[in-house]
Amino acid sequence: xxxxxxxxxxxxxxxxxxxxxxxxxxxxxxxxxxxxxxxxxxxxxxxxxxxxxxxxxxxxxxxxxxxxxxxxxxxxxxxxxxxxxxxxxxxxxxxxxxxxxxxxxxxxxxxxxxxxxxxxxxxxxxxxxxxxxxxxxxxxxxxxxxxxxxxxxxxxxxxxxxxxxxxxxxxxxxxxxxxxxxxxxxxxxxxxxxxxxxxxxxxxxxxxxxxxxxxxxxxxxxxxxxxxxxxxxxxxxxxxxxxxxxxxxxxxxxxxxxxxxxxxxxxxxxxxxxxxxxxxxxxxxxxxxxxxxxxxxxxxxxxxxxxxxxxxxxxxxxxxxxxxxxxxxxxxxxxxxxxxxxxxxxxxxxxxxxxxxxxxxxxxxxxxxxxxxxxxxxxxxxxxxxxxxxxxxxxxxxxxxxxxxxxxxxxxxxxxxxxxxxxxxxxxxxxxxxxxxxxxxxxxxxxxxxxxxxxxxxxxxxxxxxxxxxxxxxxxxxxxxxxxxxxxxxxxxxxxxxxxxxxxxxxxxxx
Numbered sequence: 311x312x313x314x315x316x317x318x319x320x321x322x323x324x325x326x327x328x329x330x331x332x333x334x335x336x337x338x339x340x341x342x343x344x345x346x347x348x349x350x351x352x353x354x355x356x357x358x359x360x361x362x363x364x365x366x367x368x369x370x371x372x373x374x375x376x377x378x379x380x381x382x383x384x385x386x387x388x389x390x391x392x393x394x395x396x397x398x399x400x401x402x403x404x405x406x407x408x409x410x411x412x413x414x415x416x417x418x419x420x421x422x423x424x425x426x427x428x429x430x431x432x433x434x435x436x437x438x439x440x441x442x443x444x445x446x447x448x449x450x451x452x453x454x455x456x457x458x459x460x461x462x463x464x465x466x467x468x469x470x471x472x473x474x475x476x477x478x479x480x481x482x483x484x485x486x487x488x489x490x491x492x493x494x495x496x497x498x499x500x501x502x503x504x505x506x507x508x509x510x511x512x513x514x515x516x517x518x519x520x521x522x523x524x525x526x527x528x529x530x531x532x533x534x535x536x537x538x539x540x541x542x543x544x545x546x547x548x549x550x551x552x553x554x555x556x557x558x559x560x561x562x563x564x565x566x567x568x569x570x571x572x573x574x575x576x577x578x579x580x581x582x583x584x585x586x587x588x589x590x591x592x593x594x595x596x597x598x599x600x601x602x603x604x605x606x607x608x609x610x611x612x613x614x615x616x617x618x619x620x621x622x623x624x625x626x627x628x629x630x631x632x633x634x635x636x637x638x639x640x641x642x643x644x645x646x647x648x649x650x651x652x653x654x655x656x657x658x659x660x661x662x663x664x665x666x667x668x669x670x671x672x673x674x675x676x677x678x679x680x681x682x683x684x685x686x687x688x689x690x691x692x693x694x695x696x697x698x699x700x701x702x703x704x705x706x707x708x709x710x711x712x713x714x715x716x717x718x719x720x721x722x723x724x725x726x727x728x729x730x731x732x733x734x735x736x737x738x739x740x741x742x743x744x745x746x747x748x749x750x751x752x753x754x755x756x757x758x759x760x761x762x763x764x765x766x767x768x769x770x771x772x773x774x775x776x777x778x779x780x781x782x783x784x785x786x787x788x789x790x791x792x793x794x795x796x797x798x799x800x801x802x803x804x805x806x807x808x809x810x811x812x813x814x815x816x817x818x819x820x821x
Contacts, residue, residue, distance in 0.1 A: 321468035326581045328475035333577055334643055335482055339492040340570075341648025344430045347569040349493035351423045352437035353500060354558050355410075356444040360452075371539035372453065374599040374682055375532070376460040381600065389520045392457050394533050397524035400450055407446045414439050422555075425563035433493070440497035447504030454511035457520055460596055466514035470507040477503035539687055556698070557717035560705045568714045571653065574644055575660035575718060578636075582628035583671050590621050590676050598683035610683070611741065615748045617676050623808065625672040626755050627799045630763035632665035635770050635791060642788045660718040667722025673729035680736050689735060697728035751808050758802035766795050 340346040372395065380388040410417065418426075418435045426434060455467035481499025486492045515522060529537075561568040594617045601610040632639070636658035645654045681690045701724035708716030736742040770791055803809040 321465060321472065322585045323581075324469075325471035325475055326584060328472060328479070329577070330581075330643055332475055332479050332482065333574065334646075335479065336492065336496065337574065337644040337649040338647030339482075339486075341650070341653060343570070343648065344427075344566060345433060345491050345493045346573075347566065348426075348430050348434035349437050349496060350569050350573040351418065351426070351434045351558060351562070352441050352493070352497060354422060354555060355417070355438060356441050356448070356500065356504075358555060359445040360448045371536055371682070371687070372456040373460050373596055374685070375536055375539065376456060377596050377599045379532070380460060385519070388460070391532050392453070392515075392520060393522055393524055394528065394530050395536055396450065396453050396522050397527045398529065398533050398537075399453055400446075400524060401527040403446045403449050407443055410442050410445070411439055414442065422558060423562040423569075424559065430566075433491075437493055437497045440494065441500040443501045444504035447501070447508045451504070451508045451511050454508070454515050454522065457515050458511070458518060461518055461520075462596060463514075463518055466511060470510055473506050473510055474503040477506050539685075556702050556705055557721055560709055560717050561714070564709070564713060567653070568717075571656050571660050571714050572717055574640070574657045575664055578632060578639065578643075578661050579664040579668060579671075582625060582632075582668060583675070586621055586624045586628065586672050590617050590672075594676065594679045598679050602683045611743050612745070614676075614680055614742055615745050618673075618742075618744075619748050619751050621672050621676045622669065622752060622755055623803070625669045626759040627762055627795075629665045629668035630759045631766060631792075631795055632668065633662045634763045634767040635795070636661040636665070638770055638788050638791060642784045645784075656714055659715050663715050663718035663722050665722070666719070667725030670722075670725035670727070670729035674725065674732065677729060677732040677736060677742075680741050681732075684741070690732065693728060693731045693735070696731070697724045700724050700727055754806040754808045755803065758799050758806060758808065761802050762795050762799040765798055766791065769794065 336346070336349075340349070376388055376391065379391050415435050418438055419431060422438075423431065423434055451470060455470070458467045478496060478499040481502065482492055482496050485495035485498060489495050489498070512522065557572055558569060561572055594613065597613055598610055601607075601613060637654065640658045640661065641651070641654045644657065645651065678690055681687065701720050704720035704723060705717055708720055712719060733742060800809060
């Protein structure tokens with residue numbers, strides 16, 4: 311599992327670094343204006359499908375089924391199942407893509423951004439139509455990622471988003487002069503990048519010995535079972551994404567620029583969520599599935615304990631750092647061009663609200679495999695529906711008094727509530743039994759993170775403020791701040807006995 315986490319985490323970090331480079335360019339060109347708001351609404355729908363399928367429901371349903379067939383019936387049966395699923399999924403996704411293109415004005419006007427002005431709405435509809443084919447390509451790519459993850463070959467699926475960011479940046483820089491705005495260039499880049507990711511993963515599964523040659527679409531018994539498993543997972547695995555969609559709908563009624571502020575803040579919050587939560591969850595699911603299907607329940611409980619420990623070791627300090635040092639981070643990454651200081655302050659405030667729920671968002675990714683590996687998709691679905699309704703109620707309550715911070719705070723609290731309900735349920739069923747090592751580690755991790763956050767809060771003024779308005783010195787100030795934070799946290803964690811350098815280095819060498 312450690313090897314899988316390292317592989318997925320390193321490639322995800324690489325992708326996120328390139329993603330920040332992409333967002334820095336976008337912020338400099340468009341800031342938080344009307345076109346930026348329209349573009350972020352336009353990419354919300356295809357990205358919702360990407361996160362549901364690529365990081366959520368489809369993998370949660372497909373990987374355990376694929377792993378079970380691989381173990382019980384052999385590689386040939388698993389290969390046949392993957393081809394049948396690809397064929398059926400591709401047929402229905404193509405139909406959905408065509409319907410989406412036809413009815414996009416109604417989708418944007420009545421679902422995504424009902425509060426937009428007519429001019430902003432027109433731009434959002436155009437950009438949505440350009441970007442929507444990405445949904446078809448990325449969902450098919452998600453199936454191929456599931457095949458690779460089921461075979462314990464993680465690198466290609468984790469590296470595919472790197473290609474997405476490279477192509478997106480290339481289109482933004484190369485196509486902007488030929489289209490009305492950088493938003494149009496980026497929207498074209500999204501669709502082309504999805505096609506590139508699909509091509510890359512087709513090549514990877516072929517190398518793994520499972521080249522996909524789709525047969526005529528047919529609902530075989532195994533495909534029907536997959537769809538039955540996937541439908542409840544669409545809600546349970548996608549609670550975070552559905553909550554973010556609710557945030558966008560509510561923010562469309564708030565002052566211009568709110569959608570953009572929430573996007574930039576959420577991108578920063580997504581970095582540790584993707585690197586930690588997605589990496590641990592991706593590596594954990596096939597391992598748990600194999601242990602459960604082989605009848606080794608005690609080993610599965612031990613594996614879950616270590617996954618929770620790894621996740622909290624990184625998620626808690628990440629949340630604390632984003633809450634206490636958000637303004638320097640936002641200013642350095644996005645503070646240029648049309649993205650002014652006022653936008654940076656508001657984005658940092660939204661980031662602090664999102665970060666409050668970051669440990670919960672990460673735990674959702676880690677706890678979901680505890681249900682999915684055992685074939686239980688109904689329970690996470692019920693919990694997720696409750697979390698979405700809770701988030702909507704808080705959004706409406708916070709909308710007037712908190713304005714742009716309301717959606718972010720509602721999302722953060724809903725994430726904590728979702729994770730808490732899942733953890734309690736698994737504990738009551740005996741599927742989570744914290745061992746002595748986990749019970750001892752969590753308080754020490756909290757103490758180390760609190761110490762780091764306190765010193766960052768009081769130290770950032772001296773380290774960063776003098777460099778606020780200068781390019782290189784701003785980066786230098788942030789680098790020093792981050793270095794000090796990392797040193798304080800891991801120094802405290804080692805002093806408290808949570809992290810032992812020797813075993814970690816041995817694991818990294820084996821990984």
